[in-house]
Amino acid sequence: MNELTSLVDWSxxxxxxxxxxxxxxxxxTIGLSLIVxxxxxxxxxxxxxxxxxxxxxxxxxxGINFACGIATGLILEFEFGTNWSNYSWFVGDIFGxxxxxxxxxAFFMEATFVAVMFFGWNKVSRGFHxxxxxxxxxxxxxxxxxxxxxxxxxxxxxxxxxxxxxxxNVMDNFWDVALSTVAxxxxxxxxxxxxxxxxxxVVGVSSWLLYKKSNILMAKDSVxxxxxxxxxxxxxxxxxxxxxxxxxxxxxxxxxxxxxxVYNGSRGQGLTGFGILNPDKKYDNDEETMLFAxxxxxxxxxxxxxxxxxxxxxxxxxxNGISINEAGDTVYGITYADRMASGLLAQDALKLYGEAQAIxxxxxxxxxxxxxxxxxxxxxxxxxxxxxxxxxxxxMTFYAFHIMVIFGGYLLLLFVVLIFVCYRSDKTLENPWLxxxxxxxxxxxxxxxxxxWITAEVGRQPWTIQDVLPRNVAISDISAGSVEATFWVFAAxxxxxxxxxxxxxxxxxxxSEKKNIIPKQ
Amino acid sequence: MYCLxxxxxxxxSVLGALLVFLLFVQGGQSxxxxxxxxxRDLIVNSIGRKWEFTYTTLVVFGGAFFAxxxxxYSTSFGGAYWLWMLILVSFVVQAFSFEFRRKHGxxxxxxxxxxxxTFNGLFGCVMLGIAVGMFFFGAEFTVSKGNILNGSAPVxxxxxxxxxxxAMIVPGCLLLGFAVFFLARAQxxxxxxNNIDGGNGFTQSMRIKTLFNGAIFALLFIAxxxxxxxxxxxxxxxxxxxxxxxxxxxxxxxxxxxxxxxxLIGVVMVLFAILRTALCGTFxxxxxxxxxGTVLVVLVLFWLAGYNGTAYYPSLLDxxxxxxxxxxxxxxxxLVVMSWVSILVPFVLAYIWYCWYKMNAxxxxxxxxxxxxxxx
Numbered sequence: 001m002n003e004l005t006s007l008v009d010w011s012x013x014x015x016x017x018x019x020x021x022x023x024x025x026x027x028x029t030i031g032l033s034l035i036v037x038x039x040x041x042x043x044x045x046x047x048x049x050x051x052x053x054x055x056x057x058x059x060x061x062x063g064i065n066f067a068c069g070i071a072t073g074l075i076l077e078f079e080f081g082t083n084w085s086n087y088s089w090f091v092g093d094i095f096g097x098x099x100x101x102x103x104x105x106a107f108f109m110e111a112t113f114v115a116v117m118f119f120g121w122n123k124v125s126r127g128f129h130x131x132x133x134x135x136x137x138x139x140x141x142x143x144x145x146x147x148x149x150x151x152x153x154x155x156x157x158x159x160x161x162x163x164x165x166x167x168x169n170v171m172d173n174f175w176d177v178a179l180s181t182v183a184x185x186x187x188x189x190x191x192x193x194x195x196x197x198x199x200x201x202v203v204g205v206s207s208w209l210l211y212k213k214s215n216i217l218m219a220k221d222s223v224x225x226x227x228x229x230x231x232x233x234x235x236x237x238x239x240x241x242x243x244x245x246x247x248x249x250x251x252x253x254x255x256x257x258x259x260x261x262v263y264n265g266s267r268g269q270g271l272t273g274f275g276i277l278n279p280d281k282k283y284d285n286d287e288e289t290m291l292f293a294x295x296x297x298x299x300x301x302x303x304x305x306x307x308x309x310x311x312x313x314x315x316x317x318x319x320n321g322i323s324i325n326e327a328g329d330t331v332y333g334i335t336y337a338d339r340m341a342s343g344l345l346a347q348d349a350l351k352l353y354g355e356a357q358a359i360x361x362x363x364x365x366x367x368x369x370x371x372x373x374x375x376x377x378x379x380x381x382x383x384x385x386x387x388x389x390x391x392x393x394x395x396m397t398f399y400a401f402h403i404m405v406i407f408g409g410y411l412l413l414l415f416v417v418l419i420f421v422c423y424r425s426d427k428t429l430e431n432p433w434l435x436x437x438x439x440x441x442x443x444x445x446x447x448x449x450x451x452x453w454i455t456a457e458v459g460r461q462p463w464t465i466q467d468v469l470p471r472n473v474a475i476s477d478i479s480a481g482s483v484e485a486t487f488w489v490f491a492a493x494x495x496x497x498x499x500x501x502x503x504x505x506x507x508x509x510x511x512s513e514k515k516n517i518i519p520k521q
Numbered sequence: 522m523y524c525l526x527x528x529x530x531x532x533x534s535v536l537g538a539l540l541v542f543l544l545f546v547q548g549g550q551s552x553x554x555x556x557x558x559x560x561r562d563l564i565v566n567s568i569g570r571k572w573e574f575t576y577t578t579l580v581v582f583g584g585a586f587f588a589x590x591x592x593x594y595s596t597s598f599g600g601a602y603w604l605w606m607l608i609l610v611s612f613v614v615q616a617f618s619f620e621f622r623r624k625h626g627x628x629x630x631x632x633x634x635x636x637x638x639t640f641n642g643l644f645g646c647v648m649l650g651i652a653v654g655m656f657f658f659g660a661e662f663t664v665s666k667g668n669i670l671n672g673s674a675p676v677x678x679x680x681x682x683x684x685x686x687x688a689m690i691v692p693g694c695l696l697l698g699f700a701v702f703f704l705a706r707a708q709x710x711x712x713x714x715n716n717i718d719g720g721n722g723f724t725q726s727m728r729i730k731t732l733f734n735g736a737i738f739a740l741l742f743i744a745x746x747x748x749x750x751x752x753x754x755x756x757x758x759x760x761x762x763x764x765x766x767x768x769x770x771x772x773x774x775x776x777x778x779x780x781x782x783x784x785l786i787g788v789v790m791v792l793f794a795i796l797r798t799a800l801c802g803t804f805x806x807x808x809x810x811x812x813x814g815t816v817l818v819v820l821v822l823f824w825l826a827g828y829n830g831t832a833y834y835p836s837l838l839d840x841x842x843x844x845x846x847x848x849x850x851x852x853x854x855x856l857v858v859m860s861w862v863s864i865l866v867p868f869v870l871a872y873i874w875y876c877w878y879k880m881n882a883x884x885x886x887x888x889x890x891x892x893x894x895x896x897x
Contacts, residue, residue, distance in 0.1 A: 104581055163852070501617075
């Protein structure tokens, strides 16, 4: 079992490493492609050469980043097979479809039109070039759509049924998979967060140029475009984040409890605005949950249900099947121990089904299939050793969520200030303090963005497919040492790649200080 | 159901065939060091504008396999771990090397990125060929779906300890791997002749390289074909079990008679392209002849592997664990959904062709590289 645990942990580490590096590059690709498309649209509409120069400047930075996103994305797709072989079979019938559609509809669009975008300035008409730039941006977002549909399905598995004859899940409703509210919220939240990240990137780089008194006109025009993209983006992020919170409360209540560090829920549950968790707190002891907390009364109930007085279950409530009704009475429902028993029942029935199938015993197969159907919602719980196994790492989920929210609030403030300054007195954009805040917002937005994914992915542990497939059953038959070796290989490659990317970008920006990006008329 | 499975094997075959054709990008990368320094940037920029197509085709090939034959995806990728990891690493380094190689501040120098491109050019082709070789010469795995109920050892697809490295010493796999590599190099030379206006010296050196690499490819391919047609394999019986059959691919070739003319036409087109490019100083369209020929030949190879009840992924450890298009596919519902999506394929091919046509209207020159703001 230790070897298995080690293999699971290294496989998780490798996937997390790849996903986190991938998400360093992808949001910038998503947002910068939009910003570049807007800038080129202004160029085509106005005919002003300065906008062509501005477009080309940001397009160069886009190109440097784009290649890194592709490199890490390839690994991510194939790791489902290399490291999560059982997963690939058990749910491949459903999960594979969005990945294939992503490749067919989005990747080819990106690959084709990005070449026109970079190399077609003198080969195609102005309109065709603009269309290519927009199609690249659309392709990037389409790509995000399908992979996020796939990710959302892992968190909220719908549109499927279990086929005991093949011992796997099969799709029975494509539209349920593609259009689930979880998927739509996740897509909009992730894509608009990419807009925000890219807007901050543009603001940050422009702030540096403004601080160095270089290419001031270009920098100010860039900040104007980026500020609008950023403001619209952050408002949409907050709106879709609210939708995602309601989704999580509905379909992954344990994740919500971990996000807020709630062990014993209540009606009118408060929201921790800022807090420090007590590291000694466990689900089965009586330690205080928080060492320090600033709480917004009834905030979590409203966030989760849009009702200030609704009951929000904590970790203990979920494990013990407890809720509180409107009259304030405690109501006992299904406990995690019950779910584990139900899951084992489904697994035993599946074993029986297989044996009956081998000898052609139709009656036993029908009976076993019925038991499987009745208990399949808890199938994955049958693999857990104890109810505590179903609790995600509370500390990491809690802090990641709060970092995301606090930094998100800061970014809203930043864009409101920038919009105000842009239209009140754009000379203020050259203020060193504003430049400083613009520049340091770059690491802040990256931390915020990564924290969002940590919340989403750590918070859903131990499941690869919510309630159906825990991570230790989703793996491949390889040694932990093999995965450890490839982990370090990828860690080295990705880190060297990141250093090179940052170095190239920094050198490009520094070199830009020394010349006029907008050619003199 | 069988029609859907056959249709999806056809799509997989098309993607596989296009991938082998597009490996001319990798072939070009492997020629960087053997090309005169004056022309190095030209050839890198010529193939650098196409690398995303090869990359995307590889990704879509994997995605389509996942969607249509998930048991293959699960078994091969999770089992032949080291082989696939080598392939992935070689393609990862390609993705950024084009973009970074001549950028200021790239930290490691142009030579390092060119070395990485060469690594991908060699390993990418050879390893992919070896991986596809396992479709014919088998792999050391077993499949037991009941394992999923064993919490302490739940993996359904088990592989030998070497996890794919063993394929590197299988003669048939090696021959296919190196045949793909030399074909990619020959096609890259033909592509450069078509796409680059580098003067007579450049074109002449590429014609010589086409002949040299094409000749090695032809020898390797003949050796591979002999081994292939002598190879036995598994065919599904009416009872639903696999039975061994000697010379199964030779039998398939004649039972699926339409494969014979397609294979012959493909082989002739590739040989014609190589010979005419090498011997005729005014012939520039070899890449198209060779490309179409390559697609036809690879299509037939995939059909021989997967159709006619053949196990396209034979297990060397347990015949009944072998994978065929009937026992490894997605459900009827998913195949139908994906088939609707596949209607978009011609549209995708059309816009790729149109953009390619517009971008390649005039050959690449040194002058263009010097005036372009985005160069590799």
